[in-house]
Amino acid sequence: MITLHTKSEVSQQVRRWRQEGLRVGFVPTMGALHEGHLSLMRLAARHADRVVVSIFVNPTQFGPNEDFARYPRDSEADLAKCRSVGVAAVFLPSVEEIYPADATVIVDENQLSRGLCGASRPGHFRGVLTVVTKLLHIVSPDVAVFGRKDAQQLALIQRMVRDLDFPVTILPGPIVRESDGLALSSRNRYLSPTEREEALTLSRTLQYAAQAYQDGERDAVRLRSELCRRFAEAPGVSIEYVEIVDAVTLAPAATLQKGTLIALAARVGKTRLIDNLLLEI
Numbered sequence: 001m002i003t004l005h006t007k008s009e010v011s012q013q014v015r016r017w018r019q020e021g022l023r024v025g026f027v028p029t030m031g032a033l034h035e036g037h038l039s040l041m042r043l044a045a046r047h048a049d050r051v052v053v054s055i056f057v058n059p060t061q062f063g064p065n066e067d068f069a070r071y072p073r074d075s076e077a078d079l080a081k082c083r084s085v086g087v088a089a090v091f092l093p094s095v096e097e098i099y100p101a102d103a104t105v106i107v108d109e110n111q112l113s114r115g116l117c118g119a120s121r122p123g124h125f126r127g128v129l130t131v132v133t134k135l136l137h138i139v140s141p142d143v144a145v146f147g148r149k150d151a152q153q154l155a156l157i158q159r160m161v162r163d164l165d166f167p168v169t170i171l172p173g174p175i176v177r178e179s180d181g182l183a184l185s186s187r188n189r190y191l192s193p194t195e196r197e198e199a200l201t202l203s204r205t206l207q208y209a210a211q212a213y214q215d216g217e218r219d220a221v222r223l224r225s226e227l228c229r230r231f232a233e234a235p236g237v238s239i240e241y242v243e244i245v246d247a248v249t250l251a252p253a254a255t256l257q258k259g260t261l262i263a264l265a266a267r268v269g270k271t272r273l274i275d276n277l278l279l280e281i
Helices: 007-019 035-047 075-084 124-139 151-163 186-190 193-214 220-233
Strands: 002-004 024-029 050-055 089-091 143-147 169-173 237-246 260-268 271-278
Touching: 002 007, 007 024, 007 050, 007 089, 007 124, 024 035, 024 124, 035 050, 035 075, 035 143, 035 169, 050 075, 050 124, 075 089, 089 124, 124 151, 143 151, 151 169, 151 260, 186 271, 193 220, 193 237, 193 260, 193 271, 220 237, 220 260
Parallel strands: 002 089, 024 050, 024 143, 050 089, 143 169
Antiparallel strands: 237 260, 260 271
């Protein structure tokens, strides 16, 4: 595995692979890697000959009162994890390498980004789409893998790739959970033991929704009301939103069906967590 720090190093390496007729897969991350990230790397490896991982804590997607300064960083541990799953190259750029001091161009979206997390994190998805655009241009992969846990982010990137004709295939990776159901997240390490138990409210709420759907519930408004009630009664959890939407358009859904997304966001202590369920059965 090689470690690259500049855009030109990445471009040159990918060019060499292409000259050998190899397909390139890409997994962008912000580090603090866990098994969820590694599952995305394994998925990329099934669709490409060489996998590139970027590790970059992107400042433009954090708001002024968010956790950019304290976001967990451990490059050595991250590199060891990438090596363990056969990653070919890791891109570890500085902020200055990604963002010139006089940069003035951003990538924005004005429909799918308005609700869900976008409603409470203004500017967040501008930062996400801008950095993803830059990374896709730098790496120029055949396939790029993004996790379903950030469902709104995934939908926005898929729409951006479609609308702006990026020559890349976007592969969604499934949510990876702990044995008790908690969705893996780099921010889980912020949780105290008590808060971690309280955080299970998110996955348990989704488990209830899945069972309700299996039992024949199809009224999205009625189910959302019940999910909000359950959230409100949970100790230690401050609900930000419970929404039931179409997974592609993110428009509110009136009926539960295949392709409906149930998305949650809440604060447990000072930690903001998200989770979701995609109805597929």
